Amino acid sequence: MKRMTTAAATAALTVGMASAANADEIRIGWTAWADAEFVTRMAEDVITSEFNTDVELVQTDIAPQYTGLAQGDIDLMLMSWQPTTHEDYVEQFGDDIVDLGVLYGDAALGWIVPQDLYDEGLTSIEDLKDPEWHDRLDGQIQGIDPGAGLTRLSHDVIEDYDLDYNLIEASDSAMTAALNRAARRGDAIVVTGWSPHWKFGAWNLAYLEDPKGSLGGAESIHAMARQGFEGDHPEVASFASCIEIDIDLLNEYMYLGREEGTEEAVEQFLDAEADLVDQWVECARN
Numbered sequence: 646m647k648r649m650t651t652a653a654a655t656a657a658l659t660v661g662m663a664s665a666a667n668a669d670e671i672r673i674g675w676t677a678w679a680d681a682e683f684v685t686r687m688a689e690d691v692i693t694s695e696f697n698t699d700v701e702l703v704q705t706d707i708a709p710q711y712t713g714l715a716q717g718d719i720d721l722m723l724m725s726w727q728p729t730t731h732e733d734y735v736e737q738f739g740d741d742i743v744d745l746g747v748l749y750g751d752a753a754l755g756w757i758v759p760q761d762l763y764d765e766g767l768t769s770i771e772d773l774k775d776p777e778w779h780d781r782l783d784g785q786i787q788g789i790d791p792g793a794g795l796t797r798l799s800h801d802v803i804e805d806y807d808l809d810y811n812l813i814e815a816s817d818s819a820m821t822a823a824l825n826r827a828a829r830r831g832d833a834i835v836v837t838g839w840s841p842h843w844k845f846g847a848w849n850l851a852y853l854e855d856p857k858g859s860l861g862g863a864e865s866i867h868a869m870a871r872q873g874f875e876g877d878h879p880e881v882a883s884f885a886s887c888i889e890i891d892i893d894l895l896n897e898y899m900y901l902g903r904e905e906g907t908e909e910a911v912e913q914f915l916d917a918e919a920d921l922v923d924q925w926v927e928c929a930r931n
Contacts (some may be wrong), residue, residue, distance in 0.1 A: 670699040671878055674710035674719040676790075678817050679899050679930070680841045681724040684748060687911045688723060688888070695926050696880050699868070706733065714871045715741035720878070721885060722750060729861030730794035732756060732907040743875065745868040746886045749895060754795050755765040756786065757838040759828060762850035770806055770853050773835070778811065781833040787823045788812045788837045795860075795916040799837045800930045802859045812837075824848065841892050846900030880929050887928035894918070897918070 650755055671692070675685040687863055689700045703710075711734040713719035725731055725744070736879050758767055768779055786803075788796055791814045815823075820836050827834035835853070837872055844850065868885040875882040902910030917920060 659857040660775065670701055671720040671874075671881060672701045672703050672713075672718070674703045674705060674706050674713055674722040675724060676710065677704060677795075678724065678839075679843050679903070680752075680839075680895060682907055683891070683895070683902055683910060684866075684888075684912075685901050686907055687914060689817050690911060690915060691922060691926065692881055692884065696878075696884065696929075698878065698881055706790060706796070707718075707731070708789050708792045711738045711869075713744070713763070714869055717871045717873070720871055720874050722869050722879075723866075723888075724883065726752065726754075726794060726864050726869040727867055728864070730798065730864055731915045732762045732794070733797070734794075741872060742891060743872060745870055745875075745882060747865045747867055748885075748888050749890045749892050750863065750865040751851065751892050752838045752840060752866055753865065754798065754801070754860045755837075755855060756860070757836050757844075757852055758851050759834065760849040760851050762833055763853075767833075767835075768851075770808075770857075772853075773804055773806070773808055773810065778833070782810070782835060784810050786810050786812050786819050786835050788814050788838065789820050790814065795837050795839060798860050802855070802857075805857050805859045841896045841899055843896070843899040845896060847903065856874060882920055884929035889925075 650668045658777065658852070673685055675681045685702065692698050694702055703713070705713070707724075708720060710722050710724075711731075714722060715738040725735070727735060727861060746802070746817055756770060766772065772778060773782070786799065788799055790796065796812070802808070803810055820838065824834060824836050824844060825847075838844065838850075843924065853859060870882060898914050901913065
């Protein structure tokens with residue numbers, strides 16, 4: 646049995662109104678970010694088929710996920726960006742949740758432009774102070790959801806670089822829609838973004854240089870669990886600890902998911918990368 650909790654149910658969860666989860670079912674939190682969706686749905690399929698455990702996916706913003714883990718309302722999440730992006734959440738909730746380890750590394754955050762703008766000379770965040778770029782960009786940076794660590798850091802960028810720009814807070818899908826419109830029209834645009842992400846397969850993009858280091862360096866994505874999860878579901882917890890994905894491979898399947906749908910991409914991953922998945926499962930059982 647696989648169920649999806651949507652916004653209304655999630656709101657109940659985050660204010661403590663959700664009923665206790667079935668002891669034989671695990672609840673995995675996720676946010677609608679391209680990498681999180683692929684990895685979470687892949688893990689759901691393996692957990693269901695290999696460990697005979699029902700899964701409920703709880704879609705919500707990142708802040709309620711950390712709260713849900715700390716309160717025991719969510720069992721697992723597979724999208725903790727460390728050390729910088731989710732630094733505040735880890736500091737706040739770290740004593741009440743368990744870090745199960747790194748899923749993939751070499752991830753990056755940044756402000757991103759189409760390659761042709763980079764080639765025109767917009768190569769650094771410092772360049773955004775130029776009035777010409779300010780006019781072409783209408784004084785706007787296209788961001789993602791308000792609760793994201795990237796959004797917090799992007800506000801820091803505006804302050805650190807003393808930029809006269811408005812950060813548009815929206816969602817991952819709104820950001821990519823804006824990027825798509827700009828690409829079709831040949832308009833200038835700067836978006837907040839990260840890799841891995843399917844947009845790098847869809848468009849020729851470049852990160853702006855960040856000489857002040859306001860957006861941090863390389864990030865690792867961790868699996869996080871509620872206290873007691875390892876005792877209640879030892880094999881599933883071990884499986885989460887055993888997952889290790891190459892970021893280039895992940896980018897490939899995320900782009901496939903964009904083109905053909907996440908379910909199709911997950912199915913192809915589980916088929917083509919069966920040896921890798923078998924390694925994770927065997928690791929969890931040993």
